[in-house]
Amino acid sequence: MNPLDPLIQELKKWPGIGEKSAQRLAFFLLSLKQNDVTKMAHTMVDTRDSIKYCKDCFNISLHDQCHICSSTKRDRASLCIVAEPKDIFAIEKTHAYTGIYHVLGGLISPLDGVHPESLRIKELIQRIQNNTFHEVLFAINPSIEGDSTSLYLTSLLEPFKLNITKLAYGLPMGSDIDYADEITLTKAISARREITNSIPIMP
């Protein structure tokens, strides 16, 4: 057996890493000093062990409440709904949004066994009932799952008479928020538009 095989098999589990990249990374690891490899391995284990989920928005956090929910500088009347914590990272990098977040934990996808009850929708409704939000912004990937989730949530939130907005996209269908470049995402946030259920009347 190739002595690097066990490491290559582990590295191949990482997203975007195929056989060749795994091999390259394995040789890179061999080129590092023993101390640096130990530090890297410890950082991975420590990070995984210390990360928990914010009790309010379900973002990843080192404490019970994440740094965004505990900040005094955020606009608490604006709630941005995202599928995953990685979407918060992408939006925060743009500095174009100053409100707080709610992480659903995925998107509705019956084929993959993800139903509304598997997501943090009950918690979302509770937050909306217990707080005063002037705006709810859907920052959800433009995809079949994203669109059906937005549609489902829009009808669920209808009785609350909120100003529901969604990102204006310069992004093609099926693209990921966390892969969007910062300029495109900043534009999508600044030009967000209201979702209306009514059909516009033609002149």
Ligand SMILES: [Zn+2]
């Ligand atoms: Zn939070």
